Amino acid sequence: MLATDAVPAEMEELDPDQRTALDALVIAAIAWCSPEGQARARARLLMECHGRFERACGASGKGASFPDFLDRLAKAPVGELLPGPTSRSKLWNARLLEDDGSAAPILTRLAMEASEQDQQVPGTGADLRHLHSVLRALGKLPSGTRLSRITAEAVQHAVFRALQQAGFTAYTEGRHALITQPVLARRALARHTQLVDLGVYTAISPMRQFAGWWAPCPFCRWTMRAVPRGRHAADLSCEDIRHTERGARFRMALQEGQWRLTPAGGEIREAPQLRPVEGQVALSYGLWQWIVLPGLLEVELKHRAEKAGAHVHLWPYGDSYDLHITKNGVTWRVDVKTWADPQGIAERMREDPEGCAGLIVVIPEHLGGYVGVLARVLGPHGARVLTDVSLIAEVSTA
Template identity: 30%
Template sequence: MTEWLVGARDASAERAHRVVAAALRAAYAWTVRRQRRDAMREVARMTGVVMEAHGPGSGPTTPHDLVACLRQPLGLLPVLAGGSDDDIARLVLLDGDDRLTPDAYDLACEYALPVGGAPDSTQWMPTWTRMRAEQIRSDTFVALVEVNGQRGYVSSRQFLIEHPAGSHAELSERISETGVRPPRRGYTEIPADHLYHASDGQRWWWPCAVCRWPMAVTRTTVRCRYRPHAAVYQVPRGRSAGSRPTVKRIDEGRPRLATPVARPADGCLCVEFGIWRFLVVPGASELRVKRSLEALGAAVELWPERDSYDLRVLAGGTEFRVDLKEYRSVHRLIADLRAKPPSVRILLPKTHEHQRGTLEAALPALRVTTETKFCTEVRRALKAA
């Protein structure tokens, strides 16, 4: 009877995917239940999806049962127990204060997909909780190409990556100078949980040193929502009223990064979360790789042939074509590559080079390289030329 919600029954991996996607939507809806009168209806709908995936007599059977599961590792759910994705098994979506955990933003969003038909919640639920990453990228591509064409698409997409946040005046001035045409409603207000509220009532935000999007603020802890961007900062006590707040890095990780400077929040905007997570985050790596290859002497073209792949590299008389893939979950990456086999080599950025062995073991026919190896390959081609 519930097949209309999710389509025909399928493999266990797809049932697990639906459960993670439904759990993410239910978790988000639970966090806004006091602001959205229909939020509990969404939790109930997602409970139905989870029940269908488990089958009779297994898994949570009421919305409150499901919410209780969201406060525990998802691997305790029968349909996810014993799976090969340890990161998902350890994933907890709601913290002790019933807020979304960092892993919900960082990892679970890669499992988002449309489940449960087309309810009214699509009007208020963020795209990253209900849409596949590929769909968000595709919609942005269509929006940019329609008004810009291929050449304008490249410059407009690069603009979004390089300027994912800023003051309205600053963004307007740069758009006017460059002639780019971002998608309509491409920028929105900075989310409330990415703002620091000072004791004197002023609001501030800090751009991530890697992707430049506003970092999340939890009390006095500041960090990018995307874990591979690493740095964690603390706001020291004792700031004098009216002064600009500062942050001090408290993790021991690498690489060394410039300390971000606080910016006043009034009049500032940022791209919405879905565009940031699935265009800006990998785009920051794509532009970094492009700059590295150009520094070696190669010519690099971004997103050629209507974004069929990411980088065309000319090194002497040799041409390379690669598609950069930056997934937190290697299991989601494997599933997506199986569903849509690539026509060019897969390039893993430095932060994800450890995924190469798993990828090659799961997809032996896949052509995979890493940023480190690819730069060496290009360097040799240039030297040979």
């Protein structure tokens, strides 16, 4: 049996960290051997993949510096790269790249599993293809752009610029609706004309429903992934690991002839209500990841700053920055960054160094270890870097 034949079954055996690391390796390998795109854009994507790979490896000892990451990507078999226990499988012994830097057969198969194969079994790949079509319709992506080229900046820029065409009020309302209502009834969606025109909502993925039902994550309200456990039960959990760790994981089973959810651990004591799939539409995975998740922190910071006595405007001047906070003559111009990629954040903001002056770059408290790195890069351009906790502490004491 060839390594390519073993891919589907062996993918099922990977733990979450291994799957995340492998996803980063696959996208990095595609970027490495692909001639498309400018060298700078390819380097940016490789650095993003390195950041994701490092987070997945954690304390396993499989992490590497960026040069070592590229060297091992080109030479090492998959088993020497992934965190966690090793395996004797064909996949573990395969390399992603050939000696000449071209794609190995296993890389092609893994890429198919991530996109083309999901046309028969819709899932994350189907979500990303939907997002691809949305961005194409908005004029952001040229024909033929690979799924792996879609970045957070491209998504946010395209969607927000399209919303701005309807005017500031419609832009603010539309952006707020995307963040706080990632799943809508079709009738409710019809009331948001600007969102209907964008075409960003689609049918709920089969991977996020079971027996005709779905359930919202208690924290982000998006569809939780459903993993069947036989014909009469399923495990539901949020795609965001932080939400899962806090308790956004449940068991769905038949009880007295009705489907019910029960909590599976964490701080959640009451399960969300199951909802019928029929008549519901949801944002794609990419829009949830790149608009809903960062937007949740933006909206939360607004409420926390107002509670501390400040006056707050969300997304002032279009998409210039995220929050304009004032209190007792003090002003904070805040740009929120939630993605754990300090190189990417720095690179993005250095593209417009004048835009950094006077900004406060806020990252979540759990990414506080990046404050020093970002401050060294962005400080000379006039930006400060704080965690969300530090920002609210400043506002509270002003």
